[in-house]
Amino acid sequence: MSQMPVGGLVEHVTCLGCGCSCDDIAVAVRDGRIAEARGACALGVSWFGDGRVPAIARARESTVTLDAALDAAATILDQARRVLVFLxxxxxxxxxRAAVEVADTLHAVIDGVSSSTVAAAVLAAQRRGRVSATLGEIRNRADCVVFWGTDPAARYPRYSSRYAPEPAGLFVPDGRRSRRLVSVDVGDARGPADADTRIRVRADQELDAIAALRVMLAGRSLGSVPGDGGLAELVRTLTASHYVVIVYDAEPGGLPPEPARAESLTALGQQLNAVTRACVTPLRAGGNRVGAESVLTWQTGYPMTVDFSRGHPRFRPDDGARALVAAGAVDAVLVVGRALGIPFALDGLRSVAIGPAASEAPCEVAVDTGVAGIHEGGTAFRMDDVPLPLRAPVPGPPVAADVVRSLAQRIGTRRTRRS
Ligand code: SF4
Incomplete structure (x- = not known):
C-alpha cells in the first residue's frame, strides 16, 4: 500500500477523464476517500469517483496472494503459443513501458486502444504528416476556431474554457471576443450553439466539401459547391485570420468518423499555411491512450500493433488486437489497464488482467492495481502529445508499474533458465 495522504486538499491533480487532462484539479480527501474534485467537470467528478477500487489478486475463482497470482500469470503467458499484450x-x-518489456520477452504482439479507434488518423499522419500545435499555443494564438462536426461540450467539457475559444491568450487578449468561432455541422454532428458562423454539410459530402475548400484556397473556381453555400464565406474567414485551428473529434464514440477525414483536414491545414498560420488538432478521449502511442513509438518505433514474433519490433497495422483475436491468431491475452470495456471478447482465450478493477473482468488471473492519477503517480500524455505528471491523492492497491515489472522479471527468469 502506497504512502498517501488520508486527509486534506491535494492540489494540481491531473484528471484523465478525457484527453483534456486538466491538471488544475484540487482533490479534497477525507478518511482516505475522495470527498470532492474541485474544478473538475461532471465527467471528471465521475472519473475520480470516491477513490474506492477493488484490491484483490485472483487466480481462477480464488483470492490468492500477489506472488501466487503473478506466478500463475507467468505460467499462462510463458506456455502460450502466441500472446497479445493489450494496453x-x-x-x-x-x-x-513495463508492458512493452513483457511483450518483447514473450515475442508477443502488443497493441492498444488506438488500433480500434484512430488507426486511420495514425496512418494518415504517417503518410501526410501533421499540422499540429499544443493546446497552449492554440489558447494563446488562435483567432479563428473551427469545430468540424463536433461540439466539445459533451465529451470534452472543459476544452472551450481552458483552451479555445473562451480563455484570453497572449495574442487574443479579449478571449472569446478576440476569436471567430465557426461551426461546420456535418450531417447530424453539430458544433457549438454559440458559433459566429455556421455551415452545414451533408455527411456524404464531407470530403467533397473539404476538397472544395482546397480548390477555392488555390484560387480556382468551382462549378458547384457542396453544402449550404457557406464554404466560400468560410474561405474568406480562414484567409483573413492570423491563426486558424481546425478541431475535430478523432474518437467520437458511436459511429466511427469518416476514415479519410483526418487526412483530408490535414491536407486542408497544410494548404492553409501557404496564406496564414493554421493547425489541425484531433480531440482524443481519456485514460492515457495517447501515452500508449507515445510509449510504443519511443520503445519500438511504431505507435500501435507491434509484433515481436521475430525478436524485433515490426509494424502490423492491418493486424490490430480485434482482428487478431477474431482470427484466432493468439491463444493468450495479457490486458494491462482497465480490462472492462476492451474492444474484443476473451472467450476461448487464456487471459491475465493487471490494472484497475481487473478482478471484475472475466480473466483467469487478475491483479487489481490503482488508477493512474488517482492512486498512482507517473506520467500521462494529454491529447496534444504533451506529457504531464500525475499525482496520487488517495492510497490504493499495488502500483501497476511495479506489478507488471514483477511479472516481466518472472517470465524473463523462466526463459533464461531454459536457454
Ligand atoms: S474536461 Fe476532461 S480532463 Fe478536464 S475535468 Fe473534465 S473530464 Fe477531466
Whole structure:
C-alpha cells in the first residue's frame, strides 16, 4: 500500500477523464476517500469517483496472494503459443513501458486502444504528416476556431474554457471576443450553439466539401459547391485570420468518423499555411491512450500493433488486437489497464488482467492495481502529445508499474533458465 495522504486538499491533480487532462484539479480527501474534485467537470467528478477500487489478486475463482497470482500469470503467458499484450486505459506511461518489456520477452504482439479507434488518423499522419500545435499555443494564438462536426461540450467539457475559444491568450487578449468561432455541422454532428458562423454539410459530402475548400484556397473556381453555400464565406474567414485551428473529434464514440477525414483536414491545414498560420488538432478521449502511442513509438518505433514474433519490433497495422483475436491468431491475452470495456471478447482465450478493477473482468488471473492519477503517480500524455505528471491523492492497491515489472522479471527468469 502506497504512502498517501488520508486527509486534506491535494492540489494540481491531473484528471484523465478525457484527453483534456486538466491538471488544475484540487482533490479534497477525507478518511482516505475522495470527498470532492474541485474544478473538475461532471465527467471528471465521475472519473475520480470516491477513490474506492477493488484490491484483490485472483487466480481462477480464488483470492490468492500477489506472488501466487503473478506466478500463475507467468505460467499462462510463458506456455502460450502466441500472446497479445493489450494496453488498456487508466495506467501510466511507466506501466505501459513495463508492458512493452513483457511483450518483447514473450515475442508477443502488443497493441492498444488506438488500433480500434484512430488507426486511420495514425496512418494518415504517417503518410501526410501533421499540422499540429499544443493546446497552449492554440489558447494563446488562435483567432479563428473551427469545430468540424463536433461540439466539445459533451465529451470534452472543459476544452472551450481552458483552451479555445473562451480563455484570453497572449495574442487574443479579449478571449472569446478576440476569436471567430465557426461551426461546420456535418450531417447530424453539430458544433457549438454559440458559433459566429455556421455551415452545414451533408455527411456524404464531407470530403467533397473539404476538397472544395482546397480548390477555392488555390484560387480556382468551382462549378458547384457542396453544402449550404457557406464554404466560400468560410474561405474568406480562414484567409483573413492570423491563426486558424481546425478541431475535430478523432474518437467520437458511436459511429466511427469518416476514415479519410483526418487526412483530408490535414491536407486542408497544410494548404492553409501557404496564406496564414493554421493547425489541425484531433480531440482524443481519456485514460492515457495517447501515452500508449507515445510509449510504443519511443520503445519500438511504431505507435500501435507491434509484433515481436521475430525478436524485433515490426509494424502490423492491418493486424490490430480485434482482428487478431477474431482470427484466432493468439491463444493468450495479457490486458494491462482497465480490462472492462476492451474492444474484443476473451472467450476461448487464456487471459491475465493487471490494472484497475481487473478482478471484475472475466480473466483467469487478475491483479487489481490503482488508477493512474488517482492512486498512482507517473506520467500521462494529454491529447496534444504533451506529457504531464500525475499525482496520487488517495492510497490504493499495488502500483501497476511495479506489478507488471514483477511479472516481466518472472517470465524473463523462466526463459533464461531454459536457454
Ligand atoms: S474536461 Fe476532461 S480532463 Fe478536464 S475535468 Fe473534465 S473530464 Fe477531466
Amino acid at each position: 488498456a486505459l487508466d495506467v501510466s506511461c511507466e506501466t505501459q
